[in-house]
Amino acid sequence: MKFVDETTIEVVAGKGGNGVASFRREKFIPFGGPDGGDGGRGGSIHAVADRNINTLIDFRYARLHRAKNGENGRGSDQYGAAAADITLRVPVGTIVYDYETGEQLFDLNQDGQKVTLAQGGQGGMGNLHFKSSTNRAPRQFTMGQEGEQRKLRLELKVLADVGLLGMPNAGKSTLISKISNAKPKIADYPFTTLHPNLGVVRTSPSHSFVVADIPGLIEGASEGAGLGHLFLRHLARTRILLHLVDVSSLDPDADPVEQAVQDAHSILEELRRYDTELYNKPRWLVLNKLDMLGDPADAQARFCQAMNWDGPVFTISALTGAGTQDLVWKLQDWLDEQRRLEEEAINPKPDPRFDRAPQDDTP
Known part of the structure; x- marks a missing residue:
């Protein structure tokens, strides 16, 4: 449809x-x-x-x-x-x-x-x-x-807890199909995803969250290039963004880590141009396809240093599922904590100092 x-x-x-x-x-x-x-x-x-x-x-x-x-x-x-x-x-x-x-x-x-x-x-x-x-x-x-x-x-604007962000072919559709009930189209060419996909990630019978996957972004998306600019609004309601980065490279002459850093900076610049509020949302870094590199730990260290990244970072393989379970559990814990804080802000607990029963002064 x-x-x-x-x-x-x-x-x-x-x-x-x-x-x-x-x-x-x-x-x-x-x-x-x-x-x-x-x-x-x-x-x-x-x-x-x-x-x-x-x-x-x-x-x-x-x-x-x-x-x-x-x-x-x-x-x-x-x-x-x-x-x-x-x-x-x-x-x-x-x-x-x-x-x-x-x-x-x-x-x-x-x-x-x-x-x-x-x-x-x-x-x-x-x-x-x-x-x-x-x-x-x-x-x-x-x-x-x-x-x-x-x-x-x-x-x-779709309602989701987690939004997936990344370049075309970064592995967003593969990831959402691996961790949720969503069945997006997956192929080895850019812009396979043509409209947002929603998936429910269930971590227990009583705990779950919703993930949104939008078409990949390219440089100039905030000004109308590609498809992602049409659907950036769907990330506005999410609580947290997962910035998915492909650290492998189809170009044999290019350094995969250097290319990934350039792509990541392009995505962040498009977010900033489109909406500063969206740019300032909590964002976790997810390095995908590390299984295709000889030394994943070295690639991760070089990437984070080049990005000057000091926030949460996860290494996964969306294709094999390696590392995805740890990512899902960390997301569920973070979302549960956010909901608890929001509930306390709406219904603050009474101060026990003022919750004492009145004293009976009757002689």
Whole structure:
């Protein structure tokens, strides 16, 4: 299925039904009085986040969503029926913007979250509401209100705990297929990955995290080169980035470590140009394909020294799985600690000094 992470739609809510001016006319009831009913409410348009949907492809071909109008009121105290609402199901992580102003309206980042995109118009009032002791035969009634109409831009940012970052053919797809349930396309040519892939890494029956793999980045990606710039937004919600570096080289005349350092610097520069907040996210270095070198320890030392890297570094072989289990466990521990700190920030523990039972001073 084609992956679509941005599209534009128009939503038109229904108009409210009109009220009516009517009078009760029956034999032997000369003063029946007003009996005009109200108009029905116009249909509204809602959006709800659904974790079973992972693309905005449905809205690429259905751009206009229009709800029905409410029914007009009738005589004999009959109110018009309200129109049915329309509910649009979108992927979790969808952000709704006003197309004209660019203002962010909603962020649907939880499964089942529901918002109103366009409110239906209220129905008009019948003359039943206007009777009084001085106005016993009112002929006033009101028209139904117009429903809201908006042009919206939908943007999808996938929700993941860990984001994979690297050049094309760095081994990101192989790694996510090795540690998770994702089944991405894997081949020995650049840009095999054409859209983000999500995989669930389960470390125990009660512990897991989500990994996102985006198309590889190349120099100039922040300005539109390659495919990665289209999907960098999907790394914005991640908690941590794994910078995957291929330390082998297809060029026999090039030093593989020197080439890897150049590629790594290119990636970091593209991140900095695209979004400084994304650039400043926690980032771990993962050196892949070390099994293809004669002396992996020496290559790792030279690479870290050339990069001036003093953060966490892991050496793996995504193809054979060597080193991946240790990486997974360290990620799970780090994510659990971050969640614990966030929970404490939201619900701080009470200070035991002020949690003492009151003293009974009764003699």
